[in-house]
Amino acid sequence: MTAGNNGASTPEDDDPFGYLYADGQANGAQPPSGGYGYPNSVNRVRPVGTRQYGAPGAGAPQAPQQQGVYGQPSAHYAAPETLPGGAPSAHASHGGGGGRGRGPNTKGLLIGAIAVVAAVVIGIGIAMIGGDDDDKGDNQADSTPTQSQDSGEPTPSASKGDEDGEKAELPTIDAKTLSLQGGAATASDIKGAKADGGVYVAGFNQVGAKVTWTVDGIKEAGTYRLYARYGIPGVDADATLVVNGKAATRPLNMKNFGGTPKDDWEKGWQTTWANVNLTEGTNTIEVACNEGNQCNANLDQFWITEETGS
Template sequence: MTPGNNGASTPEDDDPFGYLYADGQANGAQPPSGGGYGYPNSVNRVRAVGTRQYGQQPQHAQTAPYGQVPQQGTYNQPSAHYAAPETLPGGATTAQQQVPGGGGGGRGGRGPNHKGLLIGAIAVVAAVVIGIGVAMLGGDKDKADAGNETGTTPTQSQESKPSPSSSKGGGASQVELPKSDAKAMRLGQGVSTASDIKGAKADGGVYVTGFNHVGATVTWSVDGVKKAGNYRLYVRYAVPGVDANATLVVNGDPQDRPLNMENFGGTPKGDYEKGWKETWSNVSLTKGTNTIEVACNEGNQCDALLDQFYLTKG
């Protein structure tokens, strides 16, 4: 196969700049002048702007040199190449809808409120900072309170033994209020003292016996009540495994409720020594001297031994 001056047989063999090279000039390449790319008989692919037609070109369409606007028609009038669907017979009509509140990018709408977003973000950050500060202050306060409470918590021994200051403030101290035992009581008919049964706390283990008959009385003259008011009368007693009760008379006034001397804990029947217990009843006393009487009246069950009497603030 020998080379020949046939030009560019196919478009891809064209070299638009062949006239610049020696081999191109030897093959007859010329600078383009409205024809091909420079080779003789090369494919002519240059076409004036506006002369190519696609499909059916309207007969009245005119071409114009490149860069110039065709003369026919008027500005803003529909082109013959395109017609909107709504202009055709039977075409659907369309309506423009306005976005509520105005568009974000049009002239009539308003853009995003960047200032409002910035203020909101600053408010959130400020709220978080304030919350953290309050939490830190609260934690410090709790620690301080815990440290203060540590020094004021009483020990077990302090709770079991009231201090003199607390006794004076509450008025409930057994030392401050009157106290008596069997030897200081005024005994009625048929009532006496004894000490052969162990367990009595009175001095010398002395207790009152013979109280188990109607008409028996034990009277305590209470001196030194500093303030009128309600008090609790405590009575220490022993029962032989059965319940007992008596009538309580304060300053000559019999009380509605009896003094209950029950067999708490269910101690063995007939055993006084294991039956020592304690009971109490509310009494209203006047300032100064008061009289408290424990009597065995009709309807009472009085089989009991009496040991000590004392008052606390009610």
């Protein structure tokens, strides 16, 4: 302030409303136009945020600027937790991570799901492999000797390897070379027999009739199939099978598998087979009409194959 009565003696005595009073007007108070109303009074009116505390270089600290827009952080603002000794953020993660809480561990969940799927697939694969093995075991053929019929006509010969690796013909026989007993005799008046000259064994339909085949040339002991071609008049028949003096527990089945007409001998030619156990070398096979057998049949050919042969 300059000497003279240009206003209050101290800034604290400045009255911004002095121009409203008589003593203020007497002292030259005027309505404010940038100051407090007294001439040459200190100009303290400034826009908010622009007042400087001290001149540049005076060493006084500069006040931080006010933020310009509500809700937007000031460029000069620093979070308390970033200052030395500042308080930790209330949102800090207890796990030591950033300010935000971590979400679910999706990577771990994905790995767990993949592991479960892999275990299920492996289990299914093992179950399927085991199921295939069980099926194979259930479908294996029964090795028990049985009698059945093949409506076709198997080739009357088969091969079995000998010691030199060569294939040897297994025995076959026609009716006219069989040994006949008990009223059995050869005939050729019914067509359809495949034996040499169309000759077959007739007269087999009586108890005591029997045909015998002496089988030579068996290279190896084991189970074989004995095939027999026979003719019936459309009616089932059977006979007793004896191998090396031992009767089979089941008869040689000569059923009407083909369903041929009754009393039609010419259309009644069919084929049956039975498993037989043969020894190495020579064996004797008999087909006999015994008590309890239905023997109304003609006999055409016999042949032997390996057990798995057709």
